[in-house]
Amino acid sequence: MIKEKLILPNVDLQLEYYDLGIQHRDExxxxxxxxxxxxxxxxxxxxxxxxxxxxxxxxxxxxxxKPWPSPNATxxxxxxxxxxxxxxxxRNIIPAVRSWQKPIIIGRHAYGDIYKAVDFVVPGPGxxxxxxxxxxxxxxxVWKLHDFESQGVVMGMYNIDSSIRxxxxxxxxxxxxxxxxxxxxxxxxxxxxxxxxxxxxxxxEVAARVADLDAQGIHYRYMxxxxxxxxxxxxxxxxxxxxxxxxxxxxxxxxxxxxxxxxMMSSVLVSPSGSFEYEAAHGTVRRHYYEHLKGNPTSxxxxxxxxxxTGALKKRGELDRTPExxxxxxxxxxxxxxLIEAGIVTKDLMNLVNPPAKxxxxxxxxxxxxxxxxxxxxxxx
Numbered sequence: 001m002i003k004e005k006l007i008l009p010n011v012d013l014q015l016e017y018y019d020l021g022i023q024h025r026d027e028x029x030x031x032x033x034x035x036x037x038x039x040x041x042x043x044x045x046x047x048x049x050x051x052x053x054x055x056x057x058x059x060x061x062x063x064x065x066k067p068w069p070s071p072n073a074t075x076x077x078x079x080x081x082x083x084x085x086x087x088x089x090x091r092n093i094i095p096a097v098r099s100w101q102k103p104i105i106i107g108r109h110a111y112g113d114i115y116k117a118v119d120f121v122v123p124g125p126g127x128x129x130x131x132x133x134x135x136x137x138x139x140x141x142v143w144k145l146h147d148f149e150s151q152g153v154v155m156g157m158y159n160i161d162s163s164i165r166x167x168x169x170x171x172x173x174x175x176x177x178x179x180x181x182x183x184x185x186x187x188x189x190x191x192x193x194x195x196x197x198x199x200x201x202x203x204x205e206v207a208a209r210v211a212d213l214d215a216q217g218i219h220y221r222y223m224x225x226x227x228x229x230x231x232x233x234x235x236x237x238x239x240x241x242x243x244x245x246x247x248x249x250x251x252x253x254x255x256x257x258x259x260x261x262x263x264m265m266s267s268v269l270v271s272p273s274g275s276f277e278y279e280a281a282h283g284t285v286r287r288h289y290y291e292h293l294k295g296n297p298t299s300x301x302x303x304x305x306x307x308x309x310t311g312a313l314k315k316r317g318e319l320d321r322t323p324e325x326x327x328x329x330x331x332x333x334x335x336x337x338x339l340i341e342a343g344i345v346t347k348d349l350m351n352l353v354n355p356p357a358k359x360x361x362x363x364x365x366x367x368x369x370x371x372x373x374x375x376x377x378x379x380x381x
Contacts, residue, residue: 001302001363001364001367002302002305002306002309002367003309005367005368005370005371006306006309006332006367006370006371006374007309007313009371010328010332010374010378011313011325011328016039016043018032018033018035018036018039019032020032020033020036020048020049020051020071021051021052022051022052022054022058022062022064022068023062023064025068025071026062026064026065026068029065030068030069030071030074033071033074033075034074034078036048036071036075037074037075037078037079038078040075040079040275040276040277041078041079041271041273041275044274044275044276044315044319045275045276045277045278045312045315045316045319046275046276046277046278046312047277047278047279047308047309047312048071048072048075048277048278048279048308049279049280049305050279050280050282050305051071051072053068053069053070053071053072054067054068055067070115072279073115073116075269075277076110076111076115076269077111077112077115077116079269079271079273079275079277080111080162080163080166080271080272081110081111081170081269081270081271081272081275081277082107082108082109082110082166082167082170082171082174082269082270083106083107083108083110083248083252083267083268083269083270084105084106084107084108084174084240084267084268084270085105085106085108085248085252085255085256085265085266085267085281086103086105086106086265086266087103087104087255087256087259087260087264087265087266088264088265088266088303088304088307088337089103089259089264089337090260090264090337090340090341090353091341092340092341092343092353092354092355093259093260093264093340093349093352093353093354094352094354095258095259095260096257096258096259096260097233097258099233099234099235099236099237100235100236100237100258100259101236101237101238102236102237102238103237103238103259104232104235104237104238104239104241104255104258104259105174105178105180105239105240105241106240106241106243106248106251106252106255107167107170107171107174107240107241107242107243107248108243108245108247108248108249108252109159109163109164109167109242109243109244109245109248110245110248110269111159111160111163111167111245112157112158112159112160112163112245113157113158113159113244113245113246114155114157114245114246115245115246116157116158117155117156117157117158118155118156118157119153119154119155119156120153120154121151121152121153122148122151122152122153122154123151124148124150124151125148125149125150126147126148127144127146127147127148128145128146128148128154129142129143129144129145130142130143130145130156131143159194159198161197161201164197164198164201164202165201165204165205166272167202167242168184168201168202168204168205168206168242169205169272170270170272171184171240171242172205172206172209172212172213174240174270175213175218175240176212176213176216176218178240179216179217179218180218180238180239180240181218181219181220181221181238181239181240182206182213182218182219182220182221182239182240182242183220183221183222183223183228183239183240183241183242184199184202184203184220184221184222184223184241184242185222185223185224185225185227185228185241185242185243185247186198186199186224186225186244187224187225187226188224189224195244198244199222202222202242203222206220225247228241229251252265252267252281253281256281256282260349260352261301261348261349261352262280262281262282262304263280263282263300263301263302263303263304263346263348263349264301264303264304264349265280265281265282265304266278266280266281266304266307266308266311267279267280267281267304267308268311276311276312276315278307278308278309278311278312278315279305279308280304280305280307280308281304282304297362297363297364298362298363299346299347299348299360299361299362299363299366300346300363301346301348301349301363302346302363302366302367303336303340306332306333306336306370307333309329310329310330310332310333311329313325313326313328313329314326314329314330317329331374331377331378332370332374335370335373335374335377336370338373339366339369339370339373340353343355343357344357344361344366344369345357345360345361345366346360346361346362346363346366347360
């Protein structure tokens with residue numbers, strides 16, 4: 001609805017569309033997801049709508065061939081990008097954490113770790129080891145993981161230096177553009193090699209750019225992950241918190257909820273090759289989606305999805321040197337926030353705005369009111 005009601009009536013766009021619906025991914029053996037990732041890499045800018053990652057129940061429900069992987073994980077792995085998530089602020093939404101006054105940006109390393117792990121259920125007593133075999137030959141290196149006396153579970157995950165370094169560089173560039181401090185947190189006291197290696201490479205990349213950071217008055221802090229959480233809850237915000245993949249997945253939701261709602265969180269995947277994929281920070285609201293399929297009205301907050309479109313338009317305008325496109329996107333964002341600050345909201349924001357809203361809009365009526373206000377604003381300028 002955002003595209004039809006707010007984008008296409010105002011902007012002449014040439015769009016390539018890739019259906020990442022769960023059934024079409026199954027029909028194409030998930031090839032469509034890889035095609036979409038290649039299109040983003042080629043055109044440099046893409047917008048991704050919320051999708052469903054099938055669990056065992058969805059495999060049965062949709063009669064799928066297999067539980068296909070998350071399309072987000074596939075696209076992120078192909079682009080080798082870093083996900084930056086930033087709260088969308090409105091003056092009448094007071095953060096749940098009273099000390100938070102400025103946006104807290106999450107920089108999530110969107111490659112490897114648990115999302116590309118191999119895991120399995122150990123069927124019974126036996127031994128599990130990790131083995132490294134050099135491509136140049138020689139004796140393999142073997143690390144005993146555990147001797148199982150009964151059933152259990154095992155997971156093996158990995159990352160690569162080039163991706164860790166590109167993650168650090170992307171965070172540095174983003175912090176320079178936002179003029180905010182950088183935090184990086186891991187647990188190298190426990191994971192001395194895996195987390196310790198992340199810390200070492202990230203710190204090296206920061207050291208290589210220290211002159212640029214100092215010139216902007218930007219500071220870098222490394223902390224243990226538990227200490228970072230404690231410090232964050234007492235801070236005023238205003239920093240970029242660089243997180244490993246799983247941490248970023250979890251804490252971006254925490255930050256979104258702390259500032260109001262996942263529906264008020266922008267998200268962009270930035271690849272080292274200069275590609276940008278914009279999406280809402282939240283996934284599919286499954287209960288609302290099923291009601292929508294029945295033809296019933298829902299009140300799903302569209303702001304994060306709207307900001308995915310406006311973020312992509314701003315970047316397209318920047319790359320194509322068409323400032324009028326970027327200006328329209330900024331105007332659309334301002335219009336949407338003005339509506340919220342006037343107390344016109346979807347159901348999720350009713351009790352978050354101050355004063356609380358007495359009624360809520362459906363998704364469609366909310367978008368219609370944005371469109372009407374946008375038309376009025378544009379006609380008066």
